[in-house]
Amino acid sequence: xxxxxxxxxxxxxxxxxxxxxxxxxxxxxxxxxxxxxxxxxxxxxxxxxxxxxxxxxxxxxxxxxxxxxxxxxxxxxxxxxxxxxxxxxxxxxxxxxxxxxxxxxxxxxxxxxxxxxxxxxxxxxxxxxxxxxxxxxxxxxxxxxxxxxxxxxxxxxxxxxxxxxxxxxxxxxxxxxxxxxxxxxxxxxxxxxxxxxxxxxxxxxxxxxxxxxxxxxxxxxxxxxxxxxxxxxxxxxxxxxxxxxxxx
Amino acid sequence: xxxxxxxxxxxxxxxxxxxxxxxxxxxxxxxxxxxxxxxxxxxxxxxxxxxxxxxxxxxxxxxxxxxxxxxxxxxxxxxxxxxxxxxxxxxxxxxxxxxxxxxxxxxxxxxxxxxxxxxxxxxxxxxxxxxxxxxxxxxxxxxxxxxxxxxxxxxxxxxxxxxxxxxxxxxxxxxxxxxxxxxxxxxxxxxxxxxxxxxxxxxxxxxxxxxxxxxxxxxxxxxxxxxxxxxxxxxxxxxxxxxxxxxxxxxxxxxxxxxxxxxxxxxxxxxxxxxxxxxxxxxxxxxxxxxxxxxxxxxxxxxxxxxxxxxxxxxxxxxxxxxxxxxxxxxxxxxxxxxxxxxxxxxxxxxxxxxxxxxxxxxxxxxxxxxxxxxxx
Numbered sequence: 079x080x081x082x083x084x085x086x087x088x089x090x091x092x093x094x095x096x097x098x099x100x101x102x103x104x105x106x107x108x109x110x111x112x113x114x115x116x117x118x119x120x121x122x123x124x125x126x127x128x129x130x131x132x133x134x135x136x137x138x139x140x141x142x143x144x145x146x147x148x149x150x151x152x153x154x155x156x157x158x159x160x161x162x163x164x165x166x167x168x169x170x171x172x173x174x175x176x177x178x179x180x181x182x183x184x185x186x187x188x189x190x191x192x193x194x195x196x197x198x199x200x201x202x203x204x205x206x207x208x209x210x211x212x213x214x215x216x217x218x219x220x221x222x223x224x225x226x227x228x229x230x231x232x233x234x235x236x237x238x239x240x241x242x243x244x245x246x247x248x249x250x251x252x253x254x255x256x257x258x259x260x261x262x263x264x265x266x267x268x269x270x271x272x273x274x275x276x277x278x279x280x281x282x283x284x285x286x287x288x289x290x291x292x293x294x295x296x297x298x299x300x301x302x303x304x305x306x307x308x309x310x311x312x313x314x315x316x317x318x319x320x321x322x323x324x325x326x
Numbered sequence: 327x328x329x330x331x332x333x334x335x336x337x338x339x340x341x342x343x344x345x346x347x348x349x350x351x352x353x354x355x356x357x358x359x360x361x362x363x364x365x366x367x368x369x370x371x372x373x374x375x376x377x378x379x380x381x382x383x384x385x386x387x388x389x390x391x392x393x394x395x396x397x398x399x400x401x402x403x404x405x406x407x408x409x410x411x412x413x414x415x416x417x418x419x420x421x422x423x424x425x426x427x428x429x430x431x432x433x434x435x436x437x438x439x440x441x442x443x444x445x446x447x448x449x450x451x452x453x454x455x456x457x458x459x460x461x462x463x464x465x466x467x468x469x470x471x472x473x474x475x476x477x478x479x480x481x482x483x484x485x486x487x488x489x490x491x492x493x494x495x496x497x498x499x500x501x502x503x504x505x506x507x508x509x510x511x512x513x514x515x516x517x518x519x520x521x522x523x524x525x526x527x528x529x530x531x532x533x534x535x536x537x538x539x540x541x542x543x544x545x546x547x548x549x550x551x552x553x554x555x556x557x558x559x560x561x562x563x564x565x566x567x568x569x570x571x572x573x574x575x576x577x578x579x580x581x582x583x584x585x586x587x588x589x590x591x592x593x594x595x596x597x598x599x600x601x602x603x604x605x606x607x608x609x610x611x612x613x614x615x616x617x618x619x620x621x622x623x624x625x626x627x628x629x630x631x632x633x634x635x636x637x638x639x640x641x642x643x644x645x646x647x648x649x650x651x652x653x654x655x656x657x658x659x660x661x662x663x664x665x666x667x668x669x670x671x672x673x674x675x676x677x678x679x680x681x682x683x684x685x686x687x688x689x690x691x692x693x694x695x696x697x698x699x700x701x702x703x
Contacts, residue, residue, distance in 0.1 A: 134699035139617060160621070169621020178614040178701060180330065182337030189331075194327055239618070251702045286598045 083151035084248055086279030087113040087136055092145035094131055105131045106142070107302035111249075116276045118269075118292060120310065123299035129283045132299070133249050136281070137170060138162045150246055159244045171240030173269075175252035177232045179239075180226040183230075186211060186220040189238035196243065203242075203291045210238045215266060230261035234268060241273060250282040254289055261266055266292045327620055328545040331628030332635065334608060341604045342636070345597050349640020349678065350647065356586050356674040357648035358686015361666040363582040369663055370573040371566035372504035373438075375510070377447045380416070380535035381544050383565040384551055387558040391569035393508060395420050397529035402557060406534050409550050411542035416441035419520040425495075425511065427489040435472065435490065435511045437528070439520025446535050449514055454482040455499020461468040467499040472511025488513070491523050504622065505663040529667050570629040586674075593678055597640070598685025601633060605689040609696055616698035625693050633686040643674040 094106040113119040134140040149155045179188045189207035208220045254262030266289045273280045293310030384693035386396040406415040419439030440447045487494045538547045544561045656664045
């Protein structure tokens with residue numbers, strides 16, 4: 079069960095390193111960050127600043143070395159691994175830079191994967207995915223395989239896959255990086271209209287400054303820390319209430 | 327999710343086909359070699375098992391198989407007949423001699439002389455003619471391989487003969503006797519005709535065939551005959567097993583086992599390696615599935631089903647090829663006994679499945695160890 083906590087994502091003093099001894103690299107150096115429900119939040123920063131590691135920790139895919147992550151009031155650190163997988167399956171959706179569609183499945187079948195993983199019957203799952211793809215403007219391409227789709231169309235299928243099970247947090251990793259500007263704009267437009275919901279948070283990792291205007295909140299990251307959080311151009315709220323940690 | 331796994335496998339047609347071909351060839355190789363071995367071993371006991379009307383075989387104590395002939399004195403037949411529990415006993419004569427057909431073809435032949443009165447040991451099935459026609463003096467029925475050797479490519483024609491030790495033996499039919507291990511033509515004739523072919527040996531009887539009385543246990547009757555001294559009695563199946571064991575200890579089966587082992591290792595190695603490669607090349611999609619909440623158990627089921635499909639299809643194809651080759655080969659008269667026992671078909675598939683199972687387990691471990699976060703990189 080998730081609580082009615084208005085904060086969707088709360089990261090408290092997250093630290094994470096890779097390697098040991100001389101090879102030890104501190105990737106996250108005490109990140110405090112939060113994302114509220116209904117918010118389209120951007121996590122921006124240069125390559126190698128720790129964005130991907132942070133969303134991996136938020137998604138429960140990586141254990142932080144220290145610190146705590148809670149999603150909708152549930153502390154991920156206290157969940158057994160199996161429960162974390164089920165929590166992720168039920169409450170999280172993902173959009174990846176490289177789409178990561180299964181080449182063996184049609185667009186509708188790809189979009190239905192989270193429902194299939196949750197045990198829904200195939201025909202029912204594909205029907206639901208097909209209806210969502212129709213709403214995302216891909217109604218005529220539901221039977222196409224990924225190789226038959228353009229980059230923008232593939233990213234829309236990936237978006238459908240992220241939303242089909244109505245998750246409460248959608249995590250997008252560089253969703254426009256592999257797309258040209260116009261297609262990237264279209265995908266972000268779709269993300270802003272289809273994914274944002276009063277009871278759902280959307281966290282976008284990007285360094286594509288051309289799409290910053292879609293953000294409600296922009297958190298700037300550098301050297302493993304959130305260095306600044308500011309309201310985005312489309313913000314209905316001023317800034318995240320959670321204090322950012324300034325670089326040392 | 328298992329359906330997703332099957333779609334992934336179907337999509338990678340090259341690897342899917344390679345794995346099925348590897349399993350098919352391994353199964354074919356193992357089944358073919360195992361079938362030849364099983365057939366060879368069963369051929370060593372074929373003439374013993376072919377005698378359906380007797381259930382006891384009595385020989386000299388040191389005789390281990392049908393091809394070892396050590397004559398018994400005629401008095402032994404009477405001793406056996408006198409043993410409690412023996413319903414009847416009849417002599418069987420075995421002579422190896424050179425035969426020559428009308429057309430001049432020479433071959434060593436095995437002549438089996440059957441008791442004239444009882445005809446115990448007569449072939450039960452005939453391809454052409456009547457078996458009991460051998461009651462007439464200087465006649466015999468010949469097995470299909472022998473007919474092919476003496477009269478290659480020709481159908482059976484009455485009136486043909488084979489000259490053995492200056493006697494003309496008229497062929498009155500073609501039996502359906504099992505192919506002998508020696509590959510020699512097999513002539514069934516009467517004991518009196520066989521005696522006329524002998525070289526004047528004092529004792530002719532090679533084996534004594536006997537039947538236990540109703541209610542007597544053949545094994546118990548064997549013990550009573552053994553107790554007479556100087557004789558060894560075995561049930562038909564016991565003598566057949568002894569013959570197979572005797573030839574089985576000669577080293578030839580070991581050579582076949584090596585080939586079967588190679589088939590198992592090569593088939594499992596290619597299948598396992600290709601499957602592991604298939605899993606490794608699909609690391610990113612599998613990581614994505616883990617990210618979206620597919621459990622290790624679900625992924626394990628996917629891998630198991632993929633492996634089962636490959637093994638199932640490959641085993642079916644391999645077994646079908648092995649059976650077809652077997653059917654094709656047995657049309658040859660000398661190879662008519664070749665058969666593929668279902669135990670071998672099942673056993674070879676099971677052996678391959680067990681070894682390939684290790685590769686599936688390795689693949690599953692690889693998938694379990696996959697770091698789902700790599701999908702973001």
